[in-house]
Amino acid sequence: MPFLRFDLIEGRSDAEIxxxxxxxxxxxxETLHVPSRDRYQVVHQHPKSSIVALDTGLDINRTDKLVMLQLTSRPRDKASKLEFYRVLxxxxxxxxxxxxxxxxxxxxxxxxxxxxxxxxxxxxVTGELH
Known part of the structure; x- marks a missing residue:
């Protein structure tokens, strides 16, 4: 925990992924203080035509190296999330x-x-994890 889902445009090598x-x-x-063995990551690769990621009016130019990351987690404080965004x-x-x-x-x-x-x-809930 957390559970991370990466959506990528096809074309990266196994080593790059x-x-x-x-x-x-x-x-x-480092930033969310997750235990090192707490690792749940899934990569989904899509044809370029299957991902639309506009800029929300922020003048952000995107390339085929786009990484869309969805992180499912227990609640985290605002400062930790902001640090995660910046450092990542x-x-x-x-x-x-x-x-x-x-x-x-x-x-x-x-x-x-x-x-x-x-x-x-x-x-x-059972107390096996905290």
Whole structure:
């Protein structure tokens, strides 16, 4: 937890995708203080014609390196989210060649009872996880 879904335009190599996932996880651990073994990431690749990502009137130019990241999580404080946005944009730019203009992030917040990591139990509710 959190659960990360990456939507990408097809064309990246396996190594590029792995680096993107690794860097994102490192930033998640650093800024949101997630345990290092708490890693749930899924990549979906789409033909260019299947992704529309306009600029919301912000004059943001996007390329085929676009990363749309949806992060499902328990509640996080505002400062931590802002730090995550900033640090991830910096690191993906320096380590993966993803321009900050090609990074779009959305948090989806839910509650403890919305998570089951297996065994038919809600581990945050049962106290197995904190």
């Amino acid at each position: 792995q680096r993107l996932l690794d860097v994102t996880h490192e930033v998640l651990v 944009a910096e690191r993906l730019s320096s380590s993966c060649g993803v321009a900050p203009t090609d990074l779009m992030i959305s948090f989806v917040i839910n509650a403890d009872e919305d998570w089951s990591f297996g065994m038919g139990r809600a581990q945050f």
